[in-house]
Amino acid sequence: MSVPSDMGVNIDRFWSTIEASAEIGRGRPGGLSRLTLSDADRQMRDVFVGWCKEAGLSVSVDELGNIFARRDGSDNSLPPILIGSHLDTQINGGRFDGIAGVLAGLEVLRRLNDAGHTTKRPIIAVNWTNEEGARYSPPMVASGCFVGKYTADWAKDLVGDDGSRFGDELERIGYGGATKCAAGEIDAYFELHIEQGPILDAEGRKVGIVTGGYPSHGMRASFSGRTAHTGPTPMDLRQNALVAGARWLTAVDDIGWDFAVHDGKATAARLTAWPNKAGILSDTAEAVCDVRHPDPTTTKVMAEKMRRALFESAAKAGCIAKIEDEWQWGGDIFDQELVNLLRNQATRIGANWREIQSQAGHDAYHLALCCPTAMIFTPCKGGVTHNNEEHCEPEDFVEGLNILFHAVIERADRD
Amino acid sequence: MSVPSDMGVNIDRFWSTIEASAEIGRGRPGGLSRLTLSDADRQMRDVFVGWCKEAGLSVSVDELGNIFARRDGSDNSLPPILIGSHLDTQINGGRFDGIAGVLAGLEVLRRLNDAGHTTKRPIIAVNWTNEEGARYSPPMVASGCFVGKYTADWAKDLVGDDGSRFGDELERIGYGGATKCAAGEIDAYFELHIEQGPILDAEGRKVGIVTGGYPSHGMRASFSGRTAHTGPTPMDLRQNALVAGARWLTAVDDIGWDFAVHDGKATAARLTAWPNKAGILSDTAEAVCDVRHPDPTTTKVMAEKMRRALFESAAKAGCIAKIEDEWQWGGDIFDQELVNLLRNQATRIGANWREIQSQAGHDAYHLALCCPTAMIFTPCKGGVTHNNEEHCEPEDFVEGLNILFHAVIERADRD
Incomplete structure (x- = not known):
């Protein structure tokens, strides 16, 4: 039937x-x-x-x-x-x-x-x-x-x-x-x-017929520093990995605001540190951030700024940064014939x-x-x-x- | 004997x-x-x-x-x-x-x-x-x-x-x-x-004969926001408590650098957030920071800047900040007679x-x-x-x- x-x-x-x-x-x-x-x-x-x-x-x-x-x-x-x-x-x-x-x-x-x-x-x-x-x-x-x-x-x-x-x-x-x-x-x-x-x-x-995804670029980065006392250690001798991470998250959030007018987004999603305790500077941290923008070229620009901010944040905190993982997704990845099929059905049913x-x-x-x-x-x-x-x-x-x-x-x- | x-x-x-x-x-x-x-x-x-x-x-x-x-x-x-x-x-x-x-x-x-x-x-x-x-x-x-x-x-x-x-x-x-x-x-x-x-x-x-402690001022603060997707949520609708915390840590570290020339220090010691996961904005965070300076008036100035940075950081991230605990220590707290006793013995033994x-x-x-x-x-x-x-x-x-x-x-x- x-x-x-x-x-x-x-x-x-x-x-x-x-x-x-x-x-x-x-x-x-x-x-x-x-x-x-x-x-x-x-x-x-x-x-x-x-x-x-x-x-x-x-x-x-x-x-x-x-x-x-x-x-x-x-x-x-x-x-x-x-x-x-x-x-x-x-x-x-x-x-x-x-x-x-x-x-x-x-x-x-x-x-x-x-x-x-x-x-x-x-x-x-x-x-x-x-x-x-x-x-x-x-x-x-x-x-x-x-x-x-x-x-x-x-x-x-x-x-x-x-x-x-x-x-x-x-x-x-x-x-x-x-x-x-x-x-x-x-x-x-x-x-x-x-x-x-x-x-x-x-x-x-x-209904939204999805034509593709915002070109997106994510990174997981690690920071390495040195534990030390939170009190007497002079600012210029500190290697606080938590600060390196916090600075990167802040910089990435700033990137999001800089590109928000055309719907760019940047996400500071995760930050962990060790020992992450009140009396001691942390010697390791890890963070996950990503950027997204409808225009692929702009996503690339945002990703480059995110990358630079990573190393600048680490340097400011006297730490070493390393990109542990990096990923990209989005773009015009969907099948035009299939998208057309959905468009036509959407129109047909009103x-x-x-x-x-x-x-x-x-x-x-x-x-x-x-x-x-x-x-x-x-x-x-x-x-x-x-x-x-x-x-x-x-x-x-x-x-x-x-x-x-x-x-x-x-x-x-x-x- | x-x-x-x-x-x-x-x-x-x-x-x-x-x-x-x-x-x-x-x-x-x-x-x-x-x-x-x-x-x-x-x-x-x-x-x-x-x-x-x-x-x-x-x-x-x-x-x-x-x-x-x-x-x-x-x-x-x-x-x-x-x-x-x-x-x-x-x-x-x-x-x-x-x-x-x-x-x-x-x-x-x-x-x-x-x-x-x-x-x-x-x-x-x-x-x-x-x-x-x-x-x-x-x-x-x-x-x-x-x-x-x-x-x-x-x-x-x-x-x-x-x-x-x-x-x-x-x-x-x-x-x-x-x-x-x-x-x-x-x-x-x-x-x-x-x-x-x-x-x-x-x-x-x-040997150092300790005359007192750097006047110090510490704070434990919480941030509350709202979980949301890390992708489509527009920047101005985000209430990411992790970003609020990261911004505060960054601002406090900046305060430390601003006062470093006369041996001021500021410590971003601890930051936790929940869920603190890659796909979701965090709705709660907690952080511990402190400032120290040899001059008590300057410590007060630094502490006031730390306090302002707390609420500014939260506001920028669309979150609410609350000071959960606050403490001060240091100053000329040691006993002059006892300190003199130590000075004299130090001099006596050369x-x-x-x-x-x-x-x-x-x-x-x-x-x-x-x-x-x-x-x-x-x-x-x-x-x-x-x-x-x-x-x-x-x-x-x-x-x-x-x-x-x-x-x-x-x-x-x-x-």
Whole structure:
């Protein structure tokens, strides 16, 4: 049976899965603290797998815990279409970030069941492990392994601030699967996600068709100095690594303000030091900062300023700085054909949409390295996210879900 | 028997106690990491108590673990003289900071035994608990309780970064004594300490007679903001408490440089934040900073700048700052008669000495609140301290110890 062109998803059913998820791994009031590979993550995975099996989907789990729930097509020799996101959250996370995208995939497949329609190509709903990086840094780990950017052994050896090892926790919660974490041939990857910024909400729109990501540049740097007494040590003999780090964070924040007028951003995200005690100067520190700007050339300029500030900050504090890691993402990475498909469906259903650039990292950035990829954004109130007050209403998702539903069918059924 | 005026201490015996101490609670190469109330602290206390008992001293321990090793006088109705310091160290501490002062007290009493001299007043060597504050902040806790600045219950409820409670650890190592932590009438308090600054070493002198302490002003402040995504959140909507803290530390360090020409110092000592993770802005942070200057008026100016910088830093980051604690110390707090006694003995024995101001906090600052107090500094190489490379030679202590020895006798025997 074909799917009526005016058929929409079952928003009540979708919302009931959002609400069930919101009970698992509760954090601060209204929010979630469902760190990857925790007991709460296991509980959520179990519930998700149960839903998928009830829907007649065949579920498999790879060696890094990525969950694939597959609905066969009429020609299973063709590469599948993937719809995915993540069920883990930040330590002070909301109820929608990532979660809505995974449950959107499930709703699309359930709705195809309702319609009794077998697509030509198979479709797979995916939950990626450790998107947030809140427990094991960096973010988007398992999707990165899936596309060959990282190795599974590297991921398993990641250690969290709590001293736990990724691989051990994966086994402990029973989600270390037998299949290799590697992308075969994939026809297309779709991801629906809340915007995590204020634009759609401010403009009263329900949909953003994502054309790409803000070119972004991040760095993790270390500082080395020398412990000494906080009192008698003269200023010019001090080698306080904490001051080196604080100066870098301050300088990076200044860069953000300098470029804010055209929506540039700079983030001083993390600073640790040792011993970091009241009576002693610290001899080591580590910090993570990044810069983002819609224009790639300007991002490069900001990144260069961030780099210079790093060494100047260290020198001012009598310390040595070292860049431990460096990463870039964003740009026009999404597939034009797939983005057009979303544009056309958005127009066809009369959605209130606009084009938008993503400013956050997403698993879709990794998937774009191996297959045609596109994203749909839906609004969240005030752009508040990574916060327990992250808020969406069911009607915020209706248009985005319907665009996803019909775009996936069109892609899956094409000749 | 009277003590010959040219009798000196037994430097080899003193040094052997320094070397024995240096085996207990080893840290980085050459240094110690003997945190207060740890197993290593217990081991050191046991050894010290053993030495005291061998020397015929009567040992008592108060409710906060302060150890008093008493040598009776000929008139025990007179208030005693105390010689003290601390046996605990920083997490990356040296072998002399504090330790030399406690063992100096022991050597003075042992040497009086050698001389067969009974002083008129009793003399007590003291080890103060938790001088460093490296495990339980603030520093100089038990000497503060001794003089009535803090209560014993307050001290027992202090919790360390390791989650342990002062009172529980005190009981665990068996050093929670029965007597109340409170000063009775005390005739005088002497403390010998390494300088912890570079002045004596640079000038090739072996003794500093401490006239007082740099007026100092410290603050512990908290910052509150809001968690949010590190990416899309516009600069002017961010409330990143980590940035507020980093800006304050940077501003305080700048204040130190502005006043460095006349030996002002400012220390950004500690910064913690939550969640302090790469993907999320932090909603809380806490920081400790202080300023010091030889001139009390200038210290006030520096403190006022530090206070303004606190609120400006918070405002710039969209956060709220709160001063959680504030403290001042230093000034001309030592007893002129006692300082003169040290000056005269230094001149009499032909020591290479100078007057000096302390720039660090010491238990002596607390004792000065309840009795005549004075301090003797001895050099340490390059002024390096709170570092495993802290270094002294036996000859660095000879003159200081001999001044202490004869000054204590003169004070104890006076009419």
